[in-house]
Amino acid sequence: MKKNLALIIGLLVVFSFTGCSAKDTSSSKSVAVSSQKVIEDSSAKQDKPSEDKDNSTKDQASTVKDTKEAEKPKEPVKPTAPASDARTSTTVSNKSTTSNNSTKAQPAPVVTNVSGKVIVIDPGHANRSNLEKEPIAPGSSQMKIKDGGGAEGVVTKTSEQSINLKVAFKLRDLLQSRGYTVVMTKTREDQSLGNVERAEIGNKANAALVIRIHADSADTSSAKGASMLVPAAINENTKAIYAASKNYGAAILNTMVNEVGMKNRGVIESSDMTGFNWSKVPVVLVEMGFLSNVEEDKLLSSQAYQDKLAKGLADGINQVIK
């Protein structure tokens, strides 16, 4: 009898261990983090200050950061479905991607046959302003400063560049897990690049898309929501990329806004952004909400919200670049 009891207990112990180890294996398989094959921008090493936010042409670059453009939103543009390539088989790959993926994020259908497609991610601003000037467009005599500096959270005091960089990393991981090749223009807050230099990274990579990551700020705390800036057709470069940039920008913005559940301020054409005017490849700049708005400031500082933003951007990119 005692022997049997001991046997039963023994079996129970074995079973419970089996359960544990099963759990362990299942959790360990989610550690398949995407290989960090980021082509770290070689040019970023040169300690040239860069900028991000093209807008502040003025020298005391403080007040209106990203706001200028975003304050005059135009009508939202309907995304046009990317024609072509109906052959793309949209295989669902449920690889859990990053270690810090948001738990609630639902796995979206993922296009996996995008290898060879290069997405350049340009996280906005450095941790210092850069008042060096550069031509606003090829052949232009109009000079504009490289970086007026990022915005700051009205209550959290979080710096815009830190949020931009965090979302950029999350977006990079998501895109890599879906098969894209990702090039980051920078990976540290203290890297400051000019806008021409940033644009050249996209040009050299022959990027399918350059996405510039920013958060907005305004004088009025009531301003909120996301917008997408795209190049206006003003020179040879931007005429060639205007339509694609606008279509991509609209689709990506609408996807992100719908997934995150935020106000849609629409797509805005901009003719005075150096980083746009020098680009020979489709380029968009997302403003992910207002750091001058109490509610959005708090949200933008939260990791869960950053996860949602990154996923919305990745899903939007998936729709148009395939």
Ligand SMILES: [Zn+2]
């Ligand atoms: Zn910015």
